[in-house]
Amino acid sequence: MTHRIQFTAPGGPEVLQWVEADLPDPGPGEARLRHTAIGVNYIDVYHRSGAYPVPLPAVPGFEAAGVVEALGPGVTGLAVGQRVAYVDGPTGAYSEARNHPADRLVPLPASLSDEVAAALLFKGLTAHMLVRRVWRAGAEPWVLVHAAAGGVGLILTRWLAHEGGRVIGVVGSEEKATAVRAEGAEAVVVVPRGAAYDQLAAEVRRITGGRGVGTVFDSVGRDTFEASLDSLAPFGLLASFGRSSGPVPPVNSEELGRRGSLAFQRPSIIGHIAKADPAILRADIAEVFAAQTQGIIRAHIHGTLPLREAAQAHALLESRATRGALVLLP
Numbered sequence: 001m002t003h004r005i006q007f008t009a010p011g012g013p014e015v016l017q018w019v020e021a022d023l024p025d026p027g028p029g030e031a032r033l034r035h036t037a038i039g040v041n042y043i044d045v046y047h048r049s050g051a052y053p054v055p056l057p058a059v060p061g062f063e064a065a066g067v068v069e070a071l072g073p074g075v076t077g078l079a080v081g082q083r084v085a086y087v088d089g090p091t092g093a094y095s096e097a098r099n100h101p102a103d104r105l106v107p108l109p110a111s112l113s114d115e116v117a118a119a120l121l122f123k124g125l126t127a128h129m130l131v132r133r134v135w136r137a138g139a140e141p142w143v144l145v146h147a148a149a150g151g152v153g154l155i156l157t158r159w160l161a162h163e164g165g166r167v168i169g170v171v172g173s174e175e176k177a178t179a180v181r182a183e184g185a186e187a188v189v190v191v192p193r194g195a196a197y198d199q200l201a202a203e204v205r206r207i208t209g210g211r212g213v214g215t216v217f218d219s220v221g222r223d224t225f226e227a228s229l230d231s232l233a234p235f236g237l238l239a240s241f242g243r244s245s246g247p248v249p250p251v252n253s254e255e256l257g258r259r260g261s262l263a264f265q266r267p268s269i270i271g272h273i274a275k276a277d278p279a280i281l282r283a284d285i286a287e288v289f290a291a292q293t294q295g296i297i298r299a300h301i302h303g304t305l306p307l308r309e310a311a312q313a314h315a316l317l318e319s320r321a322t323r324g325a326l327v328l329l330p
């Protein structure tokens with residue numbers, strides 16, 4: 001018998017319930033993991049709230065670190081007792097233990113603690129995708145990062161700055177601004193919770209000498225969409241990769257042309273993981289681990305909570321109270 005967090009209908013954080021569950025032996029190609037640290041990601045909120053519908057009942061969670069407890073038939077290359085982590089579906093990481101496809105498990109280097117791995121893997125891999133596959137590094141030096149003090153945001157800011165990007169971070173408080181500057185942002189714009197983003201583009205133009213930025217990384221969505229487009233230099237790219245405030249409106253291609261031959265992209269780490277050659281994914285993860293170990297990026301843990309208090313973690317994340325990542329401990 002094991003425990004997990006489950007919801008039977010979409011809703012607020014209170015739908016997350018601590019339940020007992022049977023865990024069968026791992027099937028062919030699977031390994032059973034005893035989780036040690038579980039990463040909380042905003043996509044877990046979208047699943048729970050119904051913004052991204054999932055089959056019910058559902059156990060949230062896309063990433064965790066843990067120890068291999070048992071191997072199913074046909075599994076090679078893994079050993080019982082080995083420290084591993086994973087980032088992908090099916091959801092189910094909010095659990096004390098689970099069975100997972102063995103070929104999706106990544107051995108953890110000794111240099112990374114389980115908690116850091118759980119704070120790093122999903123968010124670092126997303127930042128890696130944005131820096132290596134989305135950012136038009138050569139086009140314009142200035143780049144705008146929304147939610148720059150978030151779990152993804154702090155890693156992304158530091159990585160962009162390391163690669164020569166002149167980062168303007170957008171955050172909700174002065175305290176968060178300090179954290180973002182410490183990761184290498186050249187400028188930070190504070191838009192407090194509840195305030196409109198209507199002055200943001202003018203501020204970005206002031207900072208960039210009127211030019212605007214080459215790329216906007218926007219994970220906030222509905223509330224920031226217009227300001228993001230208005231902040232771009234001609235031929236700039238709006239990389240819309242999240243919707244914490246709600247979905248973006250349909251994109252009008254003619255309008256993109258009128259506003260400066262702009263480009264719109266919707267990067268998705270889930271889509272990338274699903275379609276990428278496994279060898280490429282392994283190389284990406286290795287680069288994320290190496291970047292963390294070398295200090296090029298830093299996973300920030302805002303705090304840890306017991307797994308059974310997952311509802312509290314979601315409430316914190318949605319209230320914009322966190323700086324960096326939340327990690328659940330089984």
Ligand SMILES: NC(=O)c1ccc[n+]([C@@H]2O[C@H](COP(=O)([O-])OP(=O)(O)OC[C@H]3O[C@@H](n4cnc5c(N)ncnc54)[C@H](OP(=O)(O)O)[C@@H]3O)[C@@H](O)[C@H]2O)c1
Pocket residue numbers: 040041042043122123126147148149150151152153170171172173176193219220223241242243244245246267268269270317318319320321322324325
């Ligand atoms: N496309 C992908 O592949 C991918 C992968 C990973 C994450 N994401 C997206 O990236 C974003 C960040 O994820 P995360 O897990 O690292 O979360 P996070 O950034 O730690 O938390 C969200 C932050 O967004 C800001 N925010 C602004 N308006 C908000 C609103 N109305 N409601 C809630 N938050 C608001 C808040 O920062 P301030 O208070 O500073 O404004 C808040 O702290 C999410 O939108 C997520 O969906 C996308």
